[in-house]
Amino acid sequence: EKVPTLSNRELARIYSDRGLAWRALGNLPQAVEDLTVAVAKCGPLVSEDGTPPSPEVTEYLATRAQCFFEQGLYDRGEMDLTTALGVSPSDPHLSYKRGLTRYAQGEHRYVHVIMDLKRAIANNLAAPHQADLYYHMGLAYANLGKHPLAVPCFDAAVKRSGDKPHYMHERAKSLQVVGDHLHALEDFTRVLEVQPRNARALFRRAFSYKALKAYEEAADDFESAKEYEPSDPRLVVNYRQVHHVRCIVLGPAGHEDPSTAMQHQQDDSKGVGVGQYGGAQLVTTAA
Structure with a gap:
């Protein structure tokens, strides 16, 4: 009996499925190998006679890019997503994923992150991904020091997310930097309703209380922050020295997500402020 011959397209699907199985088992190098096949x-991807590749190629490239991402090989993941976008330039999910991959590469890519995420929205990214998209766009703007542009992004993220605490925390920080202390205070308080021992939120809320001349409340927050994180010297303030300080930035935007907090061992804040305070950064002038 003759054994049926599988087409390349059918074989590609088999290798892709096996790659997904390897990924589920945590064997990312083997997953990459199968997805490469x-x-x-x-x-x-570009043939001499203009014949297009199999339409599934963008799916396989995106999956391989995810495997690279999970290994910290962000440059290789970006290359795969860029190749996939060359085949399907209006695919919003590819733009969204490339934006996140570029975000992971660090501050030198934030402008490109914003471009990719805007492109994903323009191409109607599916609603379930929009909160995360706007959150990362807000982080990119905030880390570039463009807090007036970050705030509406965080607004959009909060609106779509069901009030995730770290979304509100990041919005509060940007609101504080632009001088909207009343709304910043509201957001910090909502965060603390869910995370009452969040020393970073208490510390930053204290500055909004101070700006609103609620000095006793500010002092209470400063003391509580120090009590909850006694090993962090940045939370110990000299009240005379901070009198003219709008706020002290403890680290870059993006460090409030509890799922990634352990990855941020260095609070190396960038792009805002005029002085250093125990490894943190002071904000003393209008943003």
């Missing part, structure tokens, strides 16, 4: 089975 799947991509190759789709045919050349």
